[in-house]
Amino acid sequence: MKYWLAGAAVAVFAGAAWTVMAATPQETVDQRIAGMKGLGGNLQAAAKAVTPAEVQAKLGAAIAFAETIPTLFPKGTGIGDKGVTKTRALQEIWAKPAEFKAASDALVNALKAANAAAGDKAKLDAAFGEVRKSCGGCHTPFRGPEIE
Amino acid sequence: MSPLRWLLVLVLLGGAGILAWLMLPLRAAVDIPPGMSSEEPGMAERGAYLVRAAGCVSCHWDRKGRGKPFAGGRQLITPFGVFVAPNISGDTRSGIGAWSDEEFVRALIHGQGVHGEELYPVFPYTTYTRMTVEDALAIKAYLVSLAPVPAGNEGHDLSFPFSWRALLKGWKLLYFSGEPLPYDPNRSSTWNRGRYLVDALGHCGECHTPRGDFGQMDEKRYLQGNPHGPDGWKIPALVGPRSQLAEWSVEEIEEYLNSGAKPDFDSAQGPMAEVIEDSSKHLTEEDQNAIALYLKSLNRR
Structure with a gap:
C-alpha cells in the first residue's frame, strides 16, 4: 500500500513537471496569465458573494490556484527570455527566489485567513484588504510595465 | 527686374518673415480680472488642494535622485529626447519666486515662459489651459508659500530639430488652442x-x-x-x-x-x-x- 501511494505520488509530480516542461515558454506564460485572470475573477466573485458558503467556494478555488503560483514561473519564462513574446514577469523573480516565494506565500496565507473569516462581515472585509495588499506585494517588485 | 528675380525677392522676404516670427518672443495677453491676485488671503490654502488635484509634484520632483518636492530634476524620457522638469519651488533665482502673477498664468494657460519663449508641451499646459485663472493663481500662491529650494535647472537633451525651441510656435499654431472649459448647464x-x-x-x-x-x-x-x-x-x-x-x-x-x-x-x-x-x-x-x-x-x- 505504502509503495503504491509513493508510486502514485511520484507519477503525479512527474506528470505535473512534464506538463510544465512540455509547454513552450510562451505557452507557460499564457497559462499563467489565464490562471491569474481566473484568480482575479474568483476574488471579485468572493468579494461580491452573499452567503459564507459562496465566499468559501470562490476562495477555495483561489487558494488552490495560489498554492501553485511558484510552480508557474519556471526559469526562462520572463521578460527577455528566448521564445517569450508577451509577459510582464521581471527577471527579479529568479534573482530573488526567496522573496518571490515569500510574496506568494503571503497571498496563500491572506486567502486562508479570509476563508476562515467568511460569515463575519467586518473580519472578512479586513481580510480582503490583506489579500489586496498581498497582490500588490508581489506585483510591485516582480511585475514589469504593460507594454504593447 | 525680371519676374524670376521678383519671385526670388518674394521668397527671401517670406522666409525672413517666417524666421522673424519664429524667433521673436510674442507674449500672449493674459487676462487677470481686476482685484484678483495670488496674494489674496486663503489663496495658498486653496492652492494646496489644487496642486494635489493637478498632480504637479509627480513630475517636478526627482524622487529617485532624492531631490526635494517641487524642485524639479526628474528626467522624462520621450521619443523627442530627455526633458528635465524645472524647479517650481518659490526660490527667487532657480524657481518661480520672482515670477509675477501674469507670468505664472502665461506659463500655465498659454504655455510661455518668463522670457516669452514657447514651452515644450511635455509640460501639460495643453490641458491646464482649461483651468480658471483664479485656480492658476491659487496654485502659484501655494507654491511660493513653501520653503524655497535652490536647485539648478538642467537643460533638456533633445534631438534635432526638436531642440530648436523656436519651432514650437508652429507646433502651437497647429495643435494648441487655449480655451477654458465651458460649463454645461444641461448637466449636474x-x-x-x-x-x-x-x-x-x-x-x-x-x-x-x-x-x-x-x-x-x-x-x-x-x-x-x-x-x-x-x-x-x-x-x-x-x-x-x-x-x-x-x-x-x-x-x-x-x-x-x-x-x-x-x-x-x-x-x-x-x-x-x-x-x-x-x-x-x-x-x-x-x-x-x-x-x-x-x-x-x-x-x-
Missing part, C-alpha cells in the same frame, strides 16, 4: 466638476490619449488609451470600445482613485500608482465621486 454641477477635474486639473488625457507624430494628443481618440505611455507603460482606455470602465461601478472607480485597488483585486502600478499616491487619494470624497460619475457618463453604451 457634480458632472461639471468631474469634467473639470479630469479634463483640466487632473490632465488625465495627457497619458490616456494616444499621440500623433509630433507629440500632439489625438483629440479624436480622447482618453481612448495610449500604447506608448510614460516609462514604456501601455496606458489603458477610459473611453471607447477598449475601455473597461463600463463594467466598473461608480464605487469601484472611487475606490481605485483612493487606494489603487481594482475590482479584480489587482492594484495600480507604474505611472498610475504615482498619480494615486501623489494626487487622487488626497481628493475629497465629493471630488472622487465627481470624477467617477463623469467617467461613467463617457462609458454609456
Whole structure:
C-alpha cells in the first residue's frame, strides 16, 4: 500500500513537471496569465458573494490556484527570455527566489485567513484588504510595465 | 527686374518673415480680472488642494535622485529626447519666486515662459489651459508659500530639430488652442466638476490619449488609451470600445482613485500608482465621486 501511494505520488509530480516542461515558454506564460485572470475573477466573485458558503467556494478555488503560483514561473519564462513574446514577469523573480516565494506565500496565507473569516462581515472585509495588499506585494517588485 | 528675380525677392522676404516670427518672443495677453491676485488671503490654502488635484509634484520632483518636492530634476524620457522638469519651488533665482502673477498664468494657460519663449508641451499646459485663472493663481500662491529650494535647472537633451525651441510656435499654431472649459448647464454641477477635474486639473488625457507624430494628443481618440505611455507603460482606455470602465461601478472607480485597488483585486502600478499616491487619494470624497460619475457618463453604451 505504502509503495503504491509513493508510486502514485511520484507519477503525479512527474506528470505535473512534464506538463510544465512540455509547454513552450510562451505557452507557460499564457497559462499563467489565464490562471491569474481566473484568480482575479474568483476574488471579485468572493468579494461580491452573499452567503459564507459562496465566499468559501470562490476562495477555495483561489487558494488552490495560489498554492501553485511558484510552480508557474519556471526559469526562462520572463521578460527577455528566448521564445517569450508577451509577459510582464521581471527577471527579479529568479534573482530573488526567496522573496518571490515569500510574496506568494503571503497571498496563500491572506486567502486562508479570509476563508476562515467568511460569515463575519467586518473580519472578512479586513481580510480582503490583506489579500489586496498581498497582490500588490508581489506585483510591485516582480511585475514589469504593460507594454504593447 | 525680371519676374524670376521678383519671385526670388518674394521668397527671401517670406522666409525672413517666417524666421522673424519664429524667433521673436510674442507674449500672449493674459487676462487677470481686476482685484484678483495670488496674494489674496486663503489663496495658498486653496492652492494646496489644487496642486494635489493637478498632480504637479509627480513630475517636478526627482524622487529617485532624492531631490526635494517641487524642485524639479526628474528626467522624462520621450521619443523627442530627455526633458528635465524645472524647479517650481518659490526660490527667487532657480524657481518661480520672482515670477509675477501674469507670468505664472502665461506659463500655465498659454504655455510661455518668463522670457516669452514657447514651452515644450511635455509640460501639460495643453490641458491646464482649461483651468480658471483664479485656480492658476491659487496654485502659484501655494507654491511660493513653501520653503524655497535652490536647485539648478538642467537643460533638456533633445534631438534635432526638436531642440530648436523656436519651432514650437508652429507646433502651437497647429495643435494648441487655449480655451477654458465651458460649463454645461444641461448637466449636474457634480458632472461639471468631474469634467473639470479630469479634463483640466487632473490632465488625465495627457497619458490616456494616444499621440500623433509630433507629440500632439489625438483629440479624436480622447482618453481612448495610449500604447506608448510614460516609462514604456501601455496606458489603458477610459473611453471607447477598449475601455473597461463600463463594467466598473461608480464605487469601484472611487475606490481605485483612493487606494489603487481594482475590482479584480489587482492594484495600480507604474505611472498610475504615482498619480494615486501623489494626487487622487488626497481628493475629497465629493471630488472622487465627481470624477467617477463623469467617467461613467463617457462609458454609456
